[in-house]
Amino acid sequence: MPPRWIFVFLMSGLFAGLAGCTTNKRTDTARTAVEQLLISNAVDQSFDKVDFEPFRGRAIHIEEKYMDGVDKNYVLGSLRHRVLQSGGRLVAKADEADVVLEIRSGAIGTDNTESFVGIPEIVLPGLVSVPEIRLLTRTHQSGTAKIGLVAYEAKTGRVLGDGGAALARSDDSNWFIMGIGPHQSGSVRQEIEAKTSSGLGRSGGNSSTMVTFRSPGTRDESTGRFRLTSGQASDQRK
Numbered sequence: 001m002p003p004r005w006i007f008v009f010l011m012s013g014l015f016a017g018l019a020g021c022t023t024n025k026r027t028d029t030a031r032t033a034v035e036q037l038l039i040s041n042a043v044d045q046s047f048d049k050v051d052f053e054p055f056r057g058r059a060i061h062i063e064e065k066y067m068d069g070v071d072k073n074y075v076l077g078s079l080r081h082r083v084l085q086s087g088g089r090l091v092a093k094a095d096e097a098d099v100v101l102e103i104r105s106g107a108i109g110t111d112n113t114e115s116f117v118g119i120p121e122i123v124l125p126g127l128v129s130v131p132e133i134r135l136l137t138r139t140h141q142s143g144t145a146k147i148g149l150v151a152y153e154a155k156t157g158r159v160l161g162d163g164g165a166a167l168a169r170s171d172d173s174n175w176f177i178m179g180i181g182p183h184q185s186g187s188v189r190q191e192i193e194a195k196t197s198s199g200l201g202r203s204g205g206n207s208s209t210m211v212t213f214r215s216p217g218t219r220d221e222s223t224g225r226f227r228l229t230s231g232q233a234s235d236q237r238k
């Protein structure tokens with residue numbers, strides 16, 4: 001249910017004869033930014049529910065043939081990131097791997113609902129119509145990701161644990177009062193506010209919203225490979 005202040009404002013506007021209008025949705029891309037954020041948020045939240053620690057120090061091959069959908073590249077890129085972040089090593093072929101990690105998509109998509117309080121359009125005899133009057137309108141979008149994972153030994157095919165499917169959902173709601181709005185709420189708004197108003201580039205900014213890397217180490221001229229410094233080697237062992 002909307003907050004009480006909405007009803008107070010609504011009734012005040014109704015009796016005062018206020019009128020408003022709503023701008024139609026416009027986007028220059030195939031999908032709106034909000035729709036893409038709904039999907040990526042749900043995907044990230046799904047992977048937050050997966051324990052990648054057992055892959056530390058192992059050669060991992062990601063089998064993607066059971067993965068499909070418009071957002072396949074983001075899902076696979078996020079999975080690769082999580083495996084690397086856990087200390088695993090990615091390899092291109094199954095015969096080079098210690099572990100094969102299969103990924104499958106159960107559901108990756110968005111849903112939209114719209115509801116309003118008011119008077120629907122009425123067509124009277126004689127082709128006379130009373131236009132639709134919307135006093136309070138709510139639009140709601142949700143993004144859902146159900147991602148399945150199973151891991152097994154590359155050499156023996158022995159399954160490693162139960163695996164399973166991680167399910168998560170993100171949302172975005174917009175309220176319009178007499179056509180005036182939107183008054184936004186939901187996880188998308190929370191993420192945008194948290195990560196675009198944290199003071200990046202200013203002293204005291206929130207470093208957790210920054211993308212960071214570290215040097216690969218010192219290059220060994222005899223082998224052409226990078227050798228980790230003692231501090232980096234200690235971090236890698238953690």
